[in-house]
Amino acid sequence: MTQSTGKRLLQYALTAKKTFISALLLLSIGVGAELAGPFIAKNMIDNHMLAIEKPYYQTNSPDEAAVYNDKLYKRADRFEPGESKGQEIRLLQEGRSFYFINEPVEQPEGERTYRDGELHIVRGETEVTYPAVKLSADELFAFYKPELPGIYELVGLYALFLVISIFAEFGKTYWLQSSANQVIRKLRTDVYAHIQRLPVYFFDNLPAGKVVSRVTNDTEAIKDLFIAVLSNFSTGIINLIGVYIALFLLDIRLGLISLFIIPILVLWIIFYRKVATKYNTIIRSRLSEINAIINESIQGMSIIRIFRRQKQRREEFENLNDDYLKYQNKMLNLNAFTSHNLVNSLRSLSFVLVLWYFGFGSLGGNTFVSLGVLYAFVDVLGRMFHPITGMVNQLANLDTSMVSAGRLFTLMDEPGEPVTDGSMPRYKGNVVFKDVSFAYKKDFVLRDISFEARPGQTVALVGHTGSGKSSIINLLFRFYDPQQGSISIDGQEVKDIPKQWLRSHMGIVLQDPYLFTGTIASNVSLGDERISRERVERALREVGADKLLSHLPLGFDEPVVEKGSTLSAGQRQLISFARALSFDPAILILDEATSNIDTETESIIQEALEVLKKGRTTFIIAHRLSTIRSADQILVLHHGEIVERGNHDELMALGGRYFRMYQLQVGAITASSGANDKHSTTLRHSPEGSF
Incomplete structure (x- = not known):
């Protein structure tokens, strides 16, 4: 709970x-x-400033005593036990003046008035009169002077x-x-x-x-x-x-x-x-939505401008912002009303x-x-x-x-993947899918998928969009687990292997590789201490990246902004190849890794691919025939099922779905190239394009 x-x-x-x-x-x-x-203020007022109206007695001791008419007077509470006391006197205030009364005053509380040398004190219906002498400022200060040390x-x-x-x-x-x-x-x-x-x-x-x-x-x-x-x-x-x-x-x-x-x-x-x-x-929800739309707009700024959607995006933002303002004002009203x-x-x-x-x-x-x-x-x-x-x-x-x-x-509180410390030895990469069925929600996107990829083999996944190619890779990485069937590597169920251990010997190159803010070298090593600088540079040279990056002023230390937007698609792709090579994975996934590469750069990419695939089990999701033709095994997917399997020559001889896809691609390229038969013949032997 x-x-x-x-x-x-x-x-x-x-x-x-x-x-x-x-x-x-x-x-x-x-x-x-x-x-x-x-x-402290109470003590100062009651025990020093207003305490002057307490009883005073005549004394022979000069300590804490006031001098008046050559006689010494000390406040009653200042006498030591057993110390002799003389005549009692009182100082009472009326208006702004103080008066000396040379006799005891039993009840000084009441309304006071001074006239004809006498101080009158009225309490209810009773009036008491005492002979009194008005004190000058110096005489009054004489009585306050003993209070100054305490003040x-x-x-x-x-x-x-x-x-x-x-x-x-x-x-x-x-x-x-x-x-x-x-x-x-x-x-x-x-x-x-x-x-x-x-x-x-x-x-x-x-x-x-x-x-x-x-x-x-x-x-x-x-x-x-x-x-x-x-x-x-x-x-x-x-x-x-x-x-x-x-x-x-x-x-x-x-x-x-x-x-x-x-x-x-x-x-x-x-x-x-x-x-x-x-x-x-x-308010917090609207703020999150505002951040989301800002982030989305920045990421897709080029698309927004190309399709002229600035006005619509601005209106969406303004609606969210207005709603945010509306509830902020409600909070302001509540605060103003309450606090x-x-x-x-x-x-x-x-x-x-x-x-x-x-x-x-x-x-x-x-x-x-x-x-x-x-x-x-x-x-x-x-x-x-x-x-x-x-x-x-x-x-x-x-x-x-x-x-x-x-x-x-x-x-x-969202359930996360358990983190398991340690690691496992690098596996050989023998991958077996057995009767695997998988659904993201309710409808199955993969049905009874079975195949084996032996160590060092290259397996190509071919099919239309939504046929299940990426889902197979997601299951292999254990981003998801299948509802039915089993997946094993070197005979061990992947469900029994901690995800971190499993992925530590896998590498992937995406169609649009993601580069982080840093340098080219840091994007290869990803900050992994196990990958030395020498290993990084060797990986970049082996995939041929030095040919495309040689013109950069700082070479492999050239700064890279977020997503590598200042580099070309080919440069980004080679950096991602070097990244995969430096981590030396047993299983390598190439997710349409050459679909965005121009023809001039492709020869470098193809050489890099051969270096990258060497000694690894490689899965290729690609539409370019140049990468599919060399695969040891091609799996043709249709609506989540494997409908054909074999190498390029076997599938062409079969004359099925793969053959039609191949002919369609070659025909499209031929039509676009014109009527040049020699050039067309070359294309038939080395076709390029996309399914």
Whole structure:
């Protein structure tokens, strides 16, 4: 059973768990350092700035004492146990001024007014009056002066926590991105490796552009998950935990009220993902289709222009692009409707509840808290919405990443060919097909195929298009396995041989050989360390490639662009011959290898073919009679069955399908060559052309 996308992403994340854990640890330290700020501010306000209204006593000790009218006064909480206390006094604020009261004040809370040298304090219907003296700025500073060391200490502590927070943020960001890059590198490597293991028939139904989109666009979207989404969500969650701890430390009841944010946030995320997943699935699909049509258009640009299909292709592209834009706009509408609205609503509701609590005292009847607690609570509550905003803004990336991961894992769940380490000795190449029947889907394209190709023999496969020639080669390579019958090499069933071992002693030359970006030499060796430079050059010389490539400035080190488009068909073909020769296969397949070669180049190609076929079992799918005439065995296929077999002379003597095909070709060439009998006679002995 396939694991969920989330679990599989977690498994990939665990490949860099040390870096992730380090990043999350630094994140926690940074959050703790950042949230220490409100508590430091609370301490500074309550214990230093506003603590001046606490009781003072006259003292004889100058430590932490204020000087007023040549007398020393120390705050009550600054006295050591057992230290003697003198007359109690109070400093109370009214408006912007502070007043000295030379006696105890039992309940300083209430509405204060100062007139006629007295401070009046009204509490409900009770009014208390105390003789008071207004303090000048210097006299007031005398009482604040003992607080300065504590304030400086708190400021220094705040600066320390700020530095810790800065370094923690840097380390968190670096390690999160570093670990994300490690994960994406492994994921992309695994996807590419799996693509290499997918059976060949898988790519018959999936355009190359869509595969490229999975490996590039989808993995890049998953990278956003590990960098932006994980960073914001982990930061947000740890911040929220820290904020709620701080809120409960400040006031339990207000902390409980603030918990209403969590279920709203969870429900909002569930709702968002339900709608966004639908849109993002279509968006990623359209993007793959756009990549596919771009890739197809580039590959077939010459055909598009020759047949003047630019307008139609542009319209197809515009339809896809418009549909992509349509769903992108739907996602934008969804994001605009949700993200900022959610955060602003939660913020407004939270502050309304705080004001209601402090303003009306509906929770238990005792709502008085210090100004420092109120400041710290509002500060911490405000800090809560920064991580929430970060998480909500990443919901779009989260959903895009999950959809992309789902598409990527769907590709990786496609059954691939098993990879078997090791190798097998080079086999002789005795190939036997026995009663083989095969169908790609339902209808059989091969029926009861039986033949034997002995080591060193050349077997030619002849027939009209769709007769089954290429299907026989596909079965030999084990791109597919037959539904009925058996195929053996040197007496061993090919189904019992690992595919990599089987193919390691096979070579193929295609009608339109594929060359990779690199050099001529690298296209011969294909980067195989077992093939030396000397072997590469020898193979190129033996097939006669040096004759066609001698004019190139860099010789065998001449750069080759993708598909070898800067080289002629003959040059590309000779390079593919040298490639097959350098790998020294026991079984060689020539798939219409000379059909695209001009007459002038064919003599070189024919010499190369003789070199290439020597000592190998060779299968030729070809229409040129020059290659078929020399075959040891010719199999004539018709509708998936072998209707004739034998060498050229035997089949000509038989006067059947092969004979008619031969006469048809010779007749076509004769008609095109005019009425020159001598030239026509030459053609009859050395015919060229195509069936």
